[in-house]
Amino acid sequence: MNTLRRVLMASACALLVIGTARAATGTFDLAQLTQLLASKRSGEATFVEKREVSVLDRTVMTSGRLSFEAPDTFVRENLKPQRERVAVVGNMVTMSRGDRTRSVALDTVPEASVIIEAIRGTLTGNRESLQKLFETNVSGNAERWALELVPRDARLRAQVATVRVSGQKAEVREMLVVLPDGDRSTMTIEPVLARAASPAAAGSGAAR
C-alpha cells in the first residue's frame, strides 16, 4: 500500500515538474489544452449563434443551451427562433424538431461528425478524437487560448474550411465555423455556473 502510494506520488511530482517546465518555456500545446479541458467532466452553458450566409438577406441569430458530459455526451438545444434539439451520445445522434425525431449513427455522416467532434471533442478534452479528424494548432496560454481545427480529409475540407475554438482556462467561450464558400457562424458561449447541486460539478469546481 505504502509503496503504491509512493510510486503514485512520485509520478505525480514528475508530471508536475514536466508541466512546469513546459509552462516555463512558454509552449502551450494540444496535450496541455486537452488535459485542461478534460479536467471538467461535465458542464452547461447558454449560447448565442450568429450566422452570416451569402444567400440570406440578413444575419440569422439563434440562441439556446449546450451541455456535455464526459466521455461522449453532448446536447445542443435551440430555443430561439425555433425549438430544436440535437443530442449526441457515443456514435448516435438524435435530432428532434417539433414532433419529429430521427436517429443516425454519427459515423455514417462524416460531414456532420466534423462539426460535432469539433465541439464535443473540445468540450470533453478528447485529444485523440481531435487529432484523428483535424490538423490542430494551439495558440495562447492556459489563461486564454485558441484552437484552430482544419479537417484532414480533403472531402471534409470541402464541407468545412476551419473551426476556431477559443476559451479561458477550462471553459470554451467561442466557436467560429468557416465554410468553404465563406459562410460563417460564430457561437458565443456563456457557462452556467449554478450547478452546485450536482456532486460532479462540485468536484470539478473544487479542482479549479
Added chain:
Amino acid sequence: MARALVVWLLALLAAAFVTARSHYVADLSAFLPSAPSAEQAVLLDQLRSGVAARLVLIGIEGSTPAQRSAASLEWGRVLRKSGLFESVNNGDNSQYESLGTFLFEHRYLLSPAVDAQRFSVDGLRSAIDETVSLLGSPAGAMIKPVLLRDPTGETVRMAESMLPASAPRTEGGVWVSRSAERAVLLATTRADGSDLDGQQHALEQLRDGFAPYAAQGLKLVVSGAGTFAVASRAQIKHEVERLAIAGSAAIVLLMWLAFGSLRALAIAVLPVGTGVLAGIATVSLAFGQVHGITLGFGTTLIGEAVDYAIYYLIQAHAPLVAGAERGSGARRWIVRNWPTVRLGLWTSLCGFIALIFSGFPGLAQLGVFSVAGLIAAALTTRFVLPVLAPDGAPGLGLRRQLGAATGRAASFAPRLRWPLWLLALAALGLLLWLPSPWRGDLASLSPISSDALKLDAQLRGDVGATEGGTLVALSASDEAGVLALAEQAGARLDRLVTEGALQGYDTPVRLLPSPATQAARRSALPDAPELRGRVAQAAVDGPIKAERLEPFIADVQAARSQPTLTRASLQGTPLATAVDAMLVPGRDGKPWRVLLSLQTGERGIPADRLRTALSGVPGAQVVQISTELGALYSRYLREAMWQAGLGALAVCVLLGLYLRSWRRLLGVVEPIAAAVLVVLAALALHGAALGILHLVGFLLVVAIGSNYALFFDQLRHAQGSVSGSDDSNESDDSDTLASLALANLTIVISFALLALSSIPALYAIGQVVAPGTLLCLLLSAAFVRGTPRSAV
C-alpha cells in the same frame, strides 16, 4: 418369357424418353408447402424473388484504406454498368444524382410535409425559418443552391424520411466496416434468388471482375444467400459424384467377388437402372417436374433394388443336381422366394405410399419416386431376370464361402439373443429418459461452414443489413388500394418508431405515395397569385426577401398540374428498382402486395405488439421469417413423422394379414423395431439433432430390414414344414443366407460412404441406414425363433 423382355424394353424406352424430357428444378420449393397459409405465401415470395435472397455482400480487404476506397469507387461504377445487378451501393452518392433530380422535381407530390397548413402564412414562415436554420452549417450545403426554389425545405423533409435507420460507416467517400479493415459494398442481383444459374453467373462475373484489384494486392470477400446456395449446390454435386463413384466401385468389386462373373454383374444392375428410370418418369408425369432433392434421396432406393437382383441371382442358382433342366432355378425361385420378396416389396411400399399424401412436394415426390422405382425394380427382377439368367448367377465366386460363413454366424447369432434384447430394452429406456432428439431445423440441413456464416454475419453488420427478419405484408386488388393500405400501416408504425419500439421501416409510399395522397398534396398547393400574397406576408422581417422567391412560386404553380405518379410511370426512372423491391404487382389473379420490412434493432419487437398496432389495417400480416421458416420445418417434420407412423402401422397390418400368425408377425417386427430403437438411442446419446432426413433414413431401414426379417421367417417356416434335412434344402438355405449377407454388405458399404460425407443431408441418411440395416440383419438372425438348423 420373351414377351416379358419386349414389354420391359418398351417400358424402358418410354421411361427413358420421359426422363430425357423432364424438367429438373433445384430451388427451395420442395421444402415449401404446396398449400401455404397467407404468411407462408409471403415467405415463399420472399425466398424466391425477395430482395433478401438477391443480396450480395462484398468486402474489399488488404492494402491501405485509400486504395480500398479508390477500388470501391471505381469497381462500384464498373459493376453498375455490368447490367447483372439491379443496384450496387458502396456509399458513393454520385450515383444518386439522377435520383435526386427526380425527387426534387416531384417534391410537392412526395414530401410528407405538404398540406394546406404548410402553405398558410404561418406555415410558410416557420418552414422558411426551419430551412434557414440549416444554412451556415455543412447540412446546409445541399439546400443552399436550391433555397430560392425550395425555401420550405421539402427536399430536406424527403431526405429525412428516406434516411435509413442503420447505415454503414462512411470514410473516404465509401462504406467501410466498423470492425475490420475493409471497404464494403452491397449489391442486388437481377437474377431471382431461386435462379441458381443466374446467381452463379453473376457471382462468377463478380469474382472475375475483381482480378485487376487483386493484382494490386486487394482481397475480395463475398457472402449472401445466393453465394451460399451456389456454393452448396456445387458442393453437393461434387460430393454426390465422388460418393457415387466410390460406392459403385465398392459394390462392383463386391459383386464380382461374389459372382465371379461380369455378366452377373451387368444383370444385377438392371433392376436398379429400371427402377431409377421408372421413378423419374413417373414423378415427371405426375408433377410436371423433378426436383433435384428427390433425385438425390430417391436414388438411395438403389439399396433395396440391388437387393432384389442379389436375392434372385443367388437364390435362383440351379441346384447342383445332375440333369437339372435349364430354367428350373428361376421356376423354383418364383415359387419359393418370390412371395417373400413380394411381401418385402409391399411392406416397403406401405412406408413410401404414406409420403405421397404429404403436403410438401419434396416428400410427395420422394414417395412417388420410391413407389414407382421399387415396383419397376421388383417387376424387372420377377419377369426379366428369369429370361436373362434362367438359373441365377452362372459363376460361383466366393459365394460358397460367404454362405458358409453367414451360416456359421447365423447359427451363433441366437446366442446373442438375450444380450441384444437387453440392448434394445436399454435403448428404449434411454429414449424415454433423454430429451427428444427430433429437434433438427432447417439450418441443420445447410452445408454452410461456420466460417462462412461468421463472415456473413460480419459483412451484414458492416452494411447494416442484419434485419430483414420481420415483414408486414399488405394486399389489395389494385395499386391504389395497396398503397393506401401501406400509408395506413405506416402511420401506425410511425407511432412505434416514436415510442422507440421500432428503429424504422422501409415502405414504398415514401417514393410512391397513393394516388389519393398525391391528389391531396396537389390540392393543398395555392395558385401563383394567392401564394405570392402569402409569401409577401410570411417574409416580412424574414431572412429572405419575398421578391426573391419567385422561382418557388413558379415551381409550386407547375406542380399543381403535375400528373400523378404510378408504378408504371416510374419505370425507367431511378426510383423503379427501389419501389419494385417493396411493391409486387398483382398478376394471374394474385393481388397487389406491399412488403414493409422492419428494422427492429437488436432487441427485436414481439409479433403480438405489431399485430395489435396494425389491428385496424385490413389484412395486414406480420411475418417473422425465421419463426415462420422454423414453424414450416416443424410442420414438415411433424407431418412426415405422422405419415411414417401410419406407414409403419400399415406394414404391420399387411404382415399380419399375410403371415396369419401373431407369433410370426412378432418375429418379423421385433428385429426391425429393435434395430430402429438402438440406432435412435445411439444417435440421441450422441447428441444428434434429428430431422426429416433421418426419418427418411429410418423409413429405408424398415423397408430393407423387413426383407431380412421375412427371409429369416421363411427359413424358419420352411424348417418347420419340411421335416428332416435334404441336401437341396440345405444348399437353398445357405444361398438365402449368402444373398442376405451380400445384400447387406452392399447397403452398409454404400451408406457408410454417405455417412462420411460432409454434407448434412447425405451424412444424416448414411448415419441411420448403414448401422440400421446391419443391425436389422443381425437382430433378425438373433431373434429367429425355434431351433436353429445347425443345432439339430
